[in-house]
Amino acid sequence: WAGNTGVLREARTGKVRREFRLAAGEEVAMENTPVLAVSRDGSLVAAAIARTNGAHVVVWDARDGRPLGEAERSVRALSFSPDGSLLAAGDENGKVTIWQVSSFAILAELLPVKRPNPVNCLAFGEDRVVPRTGPGETKSWLLAVGDSGAGIVIWDLTKRLPRTFCPGSDYNIQSLAFSPDG
Numbered sequence: 001w002a003g004n005t006g007v008l009r010e011a012r013t014g015k016v017r018r019e020f021r022l023a024a025g026e027e028v029a030m031e032n033t034p035v036l037a038v039s040r041d042g043s044l045v046a047a048a049i050a051r052t053n054g055a056h057v058v059v060w061d062a063r064d065g066r067p068l069g070e071a072e073r074s075v076r077a078l079s080f081s082p083d084g085s086l087l088a089a090g091d092e093n094g095k096v097t098i099w100q101v102s103s104f105a106i107l108a109e110l111l112p113v114k115r116p117n118p119v120n121c122l123a124f125g126e127d128r129v130v131p132r133t134g135p136g137e138t139k140s141w142l143l144a145v146g147d148s149g150a151g152i153v154i155w156d157l158t159k160r161l162p163r164t165f166c167p168g169s170d171y172n173i174q175s176l177a178f179s180p181d182g
Contacts, residue, residue: 091118119147126182152165
């Protein structure tokens with residue numbers, strides 16, 4: 001992103017796939033750092049937008065640039081689930097909001113478990129402990145939340161409860177990832 005223009009490029013070729021233009025006065029930013037997310041298949045783009053009337057989270061269809069949803073919210077981190085069905089956003093007070101992308105309806109709000117530290121990063125992973133019972137049943141997801149208090153909490157999104165606490169870092173948690181094989 002540069003100023004009020006965003007460009008989605010293919011990693012291998014550098015070819016521009018889609019350009020996103022924001023209105024005058026809008027910026028993709030949280031302080032001086034862009035807050036962005038792209039779905040694994042590249043079909044969705046989300047950004048935290050600073051506007052004169054407040055902060056917003058916006059999701060676009062990357063194929064045609066059409067906005068799919070928008071919420072008035074100030075966030076520090078964004079992440080799509082691997083299948084693109086969910087979008088998670090973490091804020092300055094440690095709260096994480098999860099939207100169902102198709103309807104852009106709030107699916108869950110996860111409050112900080114220990115202390116309200118700003119969320120720096122988020123990562124989804126498939127829950128391989130909880131089996132699915134039938135065809136057509138949706139996947140169970142875990143969400144790792146890293147904060148500026150050097151903590152990681154892994155949430156069970158089916159139960160909306162913390163599954164694991166990972167304390168012990170001497171530094172802020174800046175990025176997270178799950179292994180592809182779980």
